Amino acid sequence: MKVSGDCLNGRIKDIYDLSEIPVEGINYDQMYIEKYPLTPEYSPPPEELVPSGKRTVVIDPSRTCMPFGAMWATMGVHKAIAFVQGAQGCTTYVRYTFARIFREPAAIATASFHEDAAVFGGRVNLVNGIRNLICRYKPALISIVTTCSSEVIGDDITNFLEEAKEQLVEEFGPEVLDLVKFVVVSTPSFAGSHVEGYNRAAKAYIQTLARKVSPNNKVNIIPGMITPGDIREIKHILRLMDIDDIMLFDISGTLDCPLRLPQGMPYYPKGGTKISEIVDMANSMATFALSPDAGTAGAVYLERKYKIPAVLGPLPLGVHNTDKFVKKLSEITGKPIPEEIKDERGILIDAMSDTLHYTMGRKFAVCGDPDIAAAVTRFACELGMEPVAIMSGTPSKTFVQEVWTTCEEYGFKPRIINEGDMFEWEECIKKEGVDLILGHSKCVNIAKETETPLVRIGFPVYDRVGYQRRAYVGYRGGEYLLSLIVNTILDAKYPDDRVHQ
Amino acid sequence: MMKASTDCFTLDRVSDDHILRKTKGAMRLPSCGQFSAPGKITQRSCAYYGARWMLAPIKDAIHLVHGPIGCAYYGSTVRGKNYRIFTTAMEEKDVVFGGVKKLEKTLREAKLIMPHAKCIFVYVTCTPAIIGDDVTSVCKKAEKELGCPVIVVNCPGFRGESQSKGHKIAYECLFRYIIGTRSSGRKKRSRPLVNIIGDYNINGETYLIKSLLSRIGIDVHCVFTGEADIEKMACAHEADLNLLICQSSGRFLAEAMQKKYGIPYQKVSFFGLSRTCDSLRRIGAYFGLGAEAENLIIDETKKIFYIKRDYIPRLKGKKAALFFGAARMSMLMDALEKDMQMQVVFTGSQFGDLSTYMEAWEGAREGTYLIDDASDNELEDLLHDLKPDVFMGGTKENFLSHKLGIGFVLFPQPKQAGPYIGFEGFANFVRDVYKAIFAPVWRLA
Numbered sequence: 001m002k003v004s005g006d007c008l009n010g011r012i013k014d015i016y017d018l019s020e021i022p023v024e025g026i027n028y029d030q031m032y033i034e035k036y037p038l039t040p041e042y043s044p045p046p047e048e049l050v051p052s053g054k055r056t057v058v059i060d061p062s063r064t065c066m067p068f069g070a071m072w073a074t075m076g077v078h079k080a081i082a083f084v085q086g087a088q089g090c091t092t093y094v095r096y097t098f099a100r101i102f103r104e105p106a107a108i109a110t111a112s113f114h115e116d117a118a119v120f121g122g123r124v125n126l127v128n129g130i131r132n133l134i135c136r137y138k139p140a141l142i143s144i145v146t147t148c149s150s151e152v153i154g155d156d157i158t159n160f161l162e163e164a165k166e167q168l169v170e171e172f173g174p175e176v177l178d179l180v181k182f183v184v185v186s187t188p189s190f191a192g193s194h195v196e197g198y199n200r201a202a203k204a205y206i207q208t209l210a211r212k213v214s215p216n217n218k219v220n221i222i223p224g225m226i227t228p229g230d231i232r233e234i235k236h237i238l239r240l241m242d243i244d245d246i247m248l249f250d251i252s253g254t255l256d257c258p259l260r261l262p263q264g265m266p267y268y269p270k271g272g273t274k275i276s277e278i279v280d281m282a283n284s285m286a287t288f289a290l291s292p293d294a295g296t297a298g299a300v301y302l303e304r305k306y307k308i309p310a311v312l313g314p315l316p317l318g319v320h321n322t323d324k325f326v327k328k329l330s331e332i333t334g335k336p337i338p339e340e341i342k343d344e345r346g347i348l349i350d351a352m353s354d355t356l357h358y359t360m361g362r363k364f365a366v367c368g369d370p371d372i373a374a375a376v377t378r379f380a381c382e383l384g385m386e387p388v389a390i391m392s393g394t395p396s397k398t399f400v401q402e403v404w405t406t407c408e409e410y411g412f413k414p415r416i417i418n419e420g421d422m423f424e425w426e427e428c429i430k431k432e433g434v435d436l437i438l439g440h441s442k443c444v445n446i447a448k449e450t451e452t453p454l455v456r457i458g459f460p461v462y463d464r465v466g467y468q469r470r471a472y473v474g475y476r477g478g479e480y481l482l483s484l485i486v487n488t489i490l491d492a493k494y495p496d497d498r499v500h501q
Numbered sequence: 502m503m504k505a506s507t508d509c510f511t512l513d514r515v516s517d518d519h520i521l522r523k524t525k526g527a528m529r530l531p532s533c534g535q536f537s538a539p540g541k542i543t544q545r546s547c548a549y550y551g552a553r554w555m556l557a558p559i560k561d562a563i564h565l566v567h568g569p570i571g572c573a574y575y576g577s578t579v580r581g582k583n584y585r586i587f588t589t590a591m592e593e594k595d596v597v598f599g600g601v602k603k604l605e606k607t608l609r610e611a612k613l614i615m616p617h618a619k620c621i622f623v624y625v626t627c628t629p630a631i632i633g634d635d636v637t638s639v640c641k642k643a644e645k646e647l648g649c650p651v652i653v654v655n656c657p658g659f660r661g662e663s664q665s666k667g668h669k670i671a672y673e674c675l676f677r678y679i680i681g682t683r684s685s686g687r688k689k690r691s692r693p694l695v696n697i698i699g700d701y702n703i704n705g706e707t708y709l710i711k712s713l714l715s716r717i718g719i720d721v722h723c724v725f726t727g728e729a730d731i732e733k734m735a736c737a738h739e740a741d742l743n744l745l746i747c748q749s750s751g752r753f754l755a756e757a758m759q760k761k762y763g764i765p766y767q768k769v770s771f772f773g774l775s776r777t778c779d780s781l782r783r784i785g786a787y788f789g790l791g792a793e794a795e796n797l798i799i800d801e802t803k804k805i806f807y808i809k810r811d812y813i814p815r816l817k818g819k820k821a822a823l824f825f826g827a828a829r830m831s832m833l834m835d836a837l838e839k840d841m842q843m844q845v846v847f848t849g850s851q852f853g854d855l856s857t858y859m860e861a862w863e864g865a866r867e868g869t870y871l872i873d874d875a876s877d878n879e880l881e882d883l884l885h886d887l888k889p890d891v892f893m894g895g896t897k898e899n900f901l902s903h904k905l906g907i908g909f910v911l912f913p914q915p916k917q918a919g920p921y922i923g924f925e926g927f928a929n930f931v932r933d934v935y936k937a938i939f940a941p942v943w944r945l946a
């Protein structure tokens with residue numbers, strides 16, 4: 001095909017319009033595929049309405065409601081099913097979300113609230129629902145997750161549960177209560193966010209199940225909302241250091257499962273934290289809440305009640321944070337840091353030194369859950385990148401302090417948004433302009449609009465395959481994330497591979 | 502352990518009346534339209550979900566969710582696409598003191614941020630409905646102040662038995678407050694004009710239908726809601742005919758428009774070869790364009806001849822299972838059995854009504870199971886016992902099917918699959934079914 005002058009001056013809309021890509025004459029900035037300029041109807045919004053603190057409307061929220069976190073937590077327990085005391089949508093939307101992120105089936109039961117429940121309360125729904133669920137699935141644990149509607153109606157869950165238990169005993173005999181455990185997680189959707197929901201679930205599970213017996217020389221890990229790959233990486237580090245652990249809400253065995261036929265019926269994943277392990281959590285040496293916003297409540301409860309020291313964050317992502325985690329582990333257990341871990345760290349440092357020319361000075365923006373956003377910001381700063389807009393969709397007590405410390409250390413003054421919405425953050429990016437966005441899949445819109453490359457990380461990522469199997473924490477995870485960042489920059493800035501030959 | 506197993510569903514002992522097997526003799530239908538039993542892992546969703554499913558593609562409107570933040574968060578993604586969403590994000594104090602003040606302020610701000618919006622939809626979710634926020638009067642007041650219609654979509658999650666209630670609520674809103682509010686002023690038309698009801702432009706399906714119809718000589722005015730804007734919907738009552746595609750969600754609108762504006766409607770379907778040809782012929786005949794329709798069918802059928810030659814012989818006799826919202830249940834059964842010579846072992850829907858099951862019963866062959874509102878473990882049992890070669894349904898069922906080693910075809914189809922309707926779409930669909938059944942991974946599993 002002959003390349004006409006028009007084609008060169010304007011942006012080439014579709015790379016498939018060209019039968020052959022000419023090397024000379026087209027500069028790289030023009031060679032973008034399927035990207036849109038700012039939408040035609042875009043007009044800058046009134047200045048005073050951009051900061052989310054100055055308006056009541058929330059546009060494109062980056063956080064969801066508490067029950068989600070409690071359901072996520074329950075997914076990580078072996079043979080546990082969440083029973084959601086609310087309308088059908090409260091479970092269906094969540095099951096969609098799990099299916100899309102993890103590509104795994106997710107069984108969550110609903111109380112099926114209808115008009116009668118809204119008027120008369122959800123007592124009948126809970127009592128009958130628990131019975132039906134046990135009959136159909138024979139779960140080992142049922143966590144009762146409340147929602148906005150049940151909390152507004154004022155359902156007395158504890159009493160309802162007592163009644164349900166009585167009926168179960170009457171029907172199936174007293175042994176039924178040994179076979180099925182119950183945990184109540186109170187998560188009114190109109191407060192907090194999914195991160196807080198996970199936090200509350202951690203406390204509720206420990207409070208209900210953990211019992212002091214005798215020391216077990218293990219450490220408790222409350223991972224927070226990180227990927228199955230991340231959890232495996234944490235276990236890998238612990239194994240190298242020869243430390244036994246209890247991983248609470250271990251989704252690596254439930255939301256990333258092998259396909260091996262024939263499958264048992266009904267389908268239950270093999271993995272997940274065993275109930276006996278949660279009971280044993282009261283006997284451990286220490287509790288690590290890797291994500292301080294999702295897990296602190298559980299760790300602090302263990303500290304107050306059973307005098308088990310709590311280590312709250314930071315998420316071991318990046319060099320500094322992983323150093324801290326490994327050192328703390330060594331300090332508490334008295335085990336030395338093995339050569340292998342030092343080598344893994346060395347490999348990450350080596351990779352960073354090899355790629356510093358690609359990353360130094362690039363401006364970036366981050367959006368996500370507070371712990372992940374703070375840790376990713378620190379890692380990107382370690383790579384020599386410059387933060388511009390850092391947002392946590394969830395209100396967090398530690399996030400601002402964490403990011404502030406990082407930026408002080410590296411000498412940057414970014415915009416830090418706590419409890420913001422995507423709209424505010426996007427306007428900030430439009431105004432400042434960045435080279436790279438680090439965020440979840442909902443950042444695709446702004447990435448397209450401003451033609452900025454996007455590295456997907458955090459919750460939720462549903463438009464890329466294998467994300468949930470990779471680790472981003474630890475030294476090896478850091479190396480993977482670094483490669484992801486550099487390759488994304490390469491693809492975006494120098495899309496024609498021939499320049500690298 | 503417990504006596505529980507007697508209550509468990511097994512195929513030998515069909516205890517529930519929401520599942521049955523087609524046999525010779527009089528028509529029997531599964532009980533449907535019932536509330537799901539609590540504790541069941543139902544595939545159904547809520548009224549809010551249904552309303553979003555219908556209204557999300559309307560792009561020149563502000564979509565404002567009045568309720569806690571979660572509903573807005575989930576509702577911003579519809580059919581795998583992200584839409585801008587506004588919300589009041591109710592908090593504890595709003596629940597205690599009422600969310601009306603917040604809603605007033607939010608409406609004003611939303612309009613300032615998106616001044617070109619021609620309409621505002623306010624979705625009422627569970628919380629404001631239970632605490633009794635007077636949303637209607639706030640919206641009436643705001644309508645005057647902001648100078649654009651502010652429509653209350655009263656879709657709290659506990660209303661109705663499933664999302665089908667939400668579909669109806671959404672179409673009711675469009676019908677009552679938008680359709681027929683304007684006149685285009687055009688008098689003469691050289692070509693007939695139709696509306697399409699119940700197409701949602703998945704991977705450009707709307708464009709495909711439009712191009713087929715335009716080749717017969719028919720123009721499409723408004724597509725509910727795949728390609729709908731306020732302007733077009735407002736004068737949708739001027740069309741000559743409504744084409745009803747999704748019969749469960751759209752029937753209300755088609756019937757209401759027939760009653761009020763005298764626009765007749767035709768049930769059509771562009772899914773599968775026989776149904777597409779039949780629909781085009783009927784539409785052609787209605788407007789006296791039968792010859793054009795016939796030519797189009799001949800042209801297009803030629804183009805996908807290779808499908809008949811290469812793929813269908815291999816698919817012949819393979820077993821398929823279906824579980825959908827409602828309308829696709831019998832539509833797909835036709836395509837699979839008639840056009841692809843496959844065998845459907847069970848078909849079901851989340852919220853089908855009597856008429857959809859009647860249609861399914863008539864189309865089904867003997868021995869096919871019909872199931873209404875299947876729970877997760879019922880699907881699991883059916884898949885396990887009947888061992889279909891391919892299963893078709895939504896995202897939630899997708900990965901369960903894979904875990905049991907059964908190929909899956911996803912609806913609404915993902916981006917890379919392309920459209921599934923019309924002639925080209927049929928080719929896409931057949932290829933995807935082929936891929937799902939014959940992927941080497943199933944031999945390795």
